[in-house]
Amino acid sequence: MHDHDNPVLAAILERRSIRRFTAEPVSARDLRAILEAGRWAPSGLNNQPWRFLVIRPDDPRRQALEGCTKYAHIVRGAGALVAVFLDREAMYSELKDHQTAGAAIQNMLLAAHALGLGGVWLGEIVNQAPQVLQALGLDPEVYSFMALLALGHPDQKGSSSRRPLAELLIEEPGDA
16 A cells, blocks of 8 residues: 555545445435535536435335345445436447446545545446336336445445556556
8 A cells, every 4th residue: 555645546545345334324414525526527528427316224215225136234234325327318328428427436435435434336236227226216218227335434444455556557658
């Protein structure tokens, strides 16, 4: 791990997937800041095709979502969930729009980390996208389900490792 004085670089290097949360609620202010970070992700033609749905612990749709994933325990324990969709009418390129959804998701995870919260990007649940849309009462003709973020106050330390950069480079970038 590198020491960085730059808060953006530090957040990128320090963020980890957090799957266990305390019972402390996520404040409306923190949720708004996380959603704003998602809103400011880059998008092709600035089409901003992402749509977000926040599901709080007392939302009756939460239990239906639990039944859509093998990670029900993470859904159940989160202080807040953010379901991420693409608005089919706002899309112009499936590839670019899927990429921009990923950028919005990463922005939200970094924002959560910067606010002292934890989060995890649940991807397995997209295999049950039709059930998710039904559980949330959303029209599949309008919305394409991208991911579910589980957010909350961390009840664990995250850990991860990365392959050396040299293994990921197709060629060395050289010196400027």
